[in-house]
Amino acid sequence: MRNIYLIFRRDYLGYVKAWGFWLSLAAVPIFMLIGALFATFAAQSSPVRYYAVVEPGRMFADAIDAQFSMDEEDEQREVQETVERMNLSVGADQAAMTAPLRERKFIEVTPPARDLDGLRPYLMGEKTVAGPAGDKALFAAFILSADGRELEYWSEDVNVGTLRYAARDASRRLARETALRQAGLDVDFIEAAEDNSVDVPARRIRTADEQETAGAEVTLADRAPVFVAGGLAYFLWLMIFSIIQYLLMGTIEERSNKIFDTLLTSVRMPQLLAGKLLAVFAVTSTMMLVWGAFALGGSAALAAQVPEAGEKLAPIIATVFSPKIVIPGVISFLLGYVMYGMVFMALGSLCDTIQEAQTLLSPMMILLMLPMFAIIIAFQDPGSPVIGIASWVPLFTPFLLILRMPHDPPLWEVLAQMGLMAATALIVMWFAAKVYRAGAVNGASIGDLGKMLKGLFRKKAV
Structure with missing residues (x-):
């Protein structure tokens, strides 16, 4: 564990100490504010x-x-x-x-x-x-x-x-x-007729006892699980999308500077990969936490000014801490991050230059857009048979399982899909470690398939 911690600390501090990291971190809320002000200014200043x-x-x-x-x-x-x-x-x-x-x-x-x-x-x-x-x-x-x-x-x-x-x-x-x-x-006449039209309120069917206590009206508390699950799925997608540049650029730099040889004299390959993956996870988590702090501050200010806002936020906050959503969400989140993170790290180890890494960005973008399309469909109709089938595909499972939890899927299905994710994550980790060794230690590259395959199955103690 100490070696993993040392790798984690080295990589994490290497990222967060750079002024560019904090500049990019502050750029998002700043540019959002500038964009809003610019839109207002453009509307006011039009001729x-x-x-x-x-x-x-x-x-x-x-x-x-x-x-x-x-x-x-x-x-x-x-x-x-x-x-x-x-x-x-x-x-x-x-x-x-x-x-x-x-x-x-x-x-x-x-x-x-x-x-x-x-x-x-x-x-x-x-x-x-x-x-x-x-x-x-x-x-x-x-x-x-x-x-x-x-x-x-x-x-x-x-x-x-x-x-x-x-x-x-x-x-x-x-x-x-x-x-x-x-x-x-x-x-x-038409407006008056519409005012006299029959309303169609939404009512949620419950058991007789629940009907007496909770009532039948559909409230934000009923919709909060879907909103929270959608937020977790999108948050996972955004975090995975954010790690690409860190994993690719960091791996290319260490490969070109022969840093891997030095690191592997002190730590084992699994420890090196675990430390790097945790470091990038911490970096992206830092970004999300800072942006979340901005959003929380804005929500608190809104709640202070608008009493209704605090009442509306309460069901969402309660859902966030609901074990029914949190436990499957966290497990899916972690396993999905490990699967995608190891894939990107392994591919980055095969690149010598930024130009080679850029050739990988297009297929990576396509790979990441597929889950986003699935997320959009699942958010609109989580009961669709297509979503039920797609949730068994390991590429989509981390996102779709989170989105399906508010709709009470069978327990055996949830456990089976979690087991499938865990097995897939282990296979991906084993295979990615082989590829990483081939690229980082044996110098294999994308254009050198023979050398990569040779290094992929070579056993070498480190």
């Missing part, structure tokens, strides 16, 4: 654009303007509801809370011409039109067809679709209101 509507009257022009007003009201209502849930007092800023959140970016102007040929120089930027934001080129023009069946959207920039989508929604709402008026109904 004001003019558009015109060519039609006999103002039916569609008014409908588009009303659509923008409705969107602004909906956005303002969402903000107001959030403020009320957070129990924030706006005080003197109440007027500001009811004002539009941002300036409208699409402004209607009087059409400078009544046909496409006349509008062309304005749409192409050769001429400008006057408007509230000064003289600008015409960004887009709507032209109602002669039969009134199409409201053609003309613009030089076809990549900005916000205006066109607003016009489409306005046209649909206008058609619905027109049809209601022609039928002698109020324009709010």
Whole structure:
């Protein structure tokens, strides 16, 4: 154990002492914050654009303007509801809370011409039109067809679709209101009818005794096991995805610098592999713990401001410590990590250069994307026969077994799949150790299959 600890400490400190590790660690939350701020800044700083509507009257022009007003009201209502849930007092800023959140970016102007040929120089930027934001080129023009069946959207920039989508929604709402008026109904008839529709609440069937105590309503506590299991499966996938660069780069460096020869004079091969695998596991765990601390801090701040948030988080926290989820989840997590980690470490031992390692990244990415596809399918329908069959494939078992636990699979099946994972992990460890010895000790490489096979079955005491 001491030798394993020494290898673990050497590799772990080698990673975490590097300033690049902490830079990459801080980069994720920083870039997430920058991305959110950038998106907000981009929305606020987008230019004001003019558009015109060519039609006999103002039916569609008014409908588009009303659509923008409705969107602004909906956005303002969402903000107001959030403020009320957070129990924030706006005080003197109440007027500001009811004002539009941002300036409208699409402004209607009087059409400078009544046909496409006349509008062309304005749409192409050769001429400008006057408007509230000064003289600008015409960004887009709507032209109602002669039969009134199409409201053609003309613009030089076809990549900005916000205006066109607003016009489409306005046209649909206008058609619905027109049809209601022609039928002698109020324009709010559909909304009123929907308000009177029969609700379809979700109810969970339980035993009679459980029904008396827990009730029938489906709550977050009922859904929490699925959320926690999905989080554990994704966390395993993310950790495995993160270890690739560490295992590949670290192994290549030690192979090129002949460090293996020195290490193997003091420790045995299994101890070396165990120490390295634990070190990389600790490195990725450090990353996840730091990111988790950021998320926990944000959740605590949210719970302090929103009392409802603390109540919603309680069932999830209780599920995290549930033996029904935790025990199979931890076992699957560890065995899956060992299987994938040993495979990547063995492959890295066959590479002399970063270029050779890069040739392995593509098949490794494909190998890792297959479990992710299985995770997505299992999260949507864990009872699917496809998932039941795929869970017996060792490549998918660590992820799918975790996702199936909230749905109470048979105990014999759980134990059998755990045994299958354990047996597969042992086989992978034995085979990976042989490959690692062939690459690290005997100098075999990907392009030297003969030397690799020779080293794979050579017995050599270390």
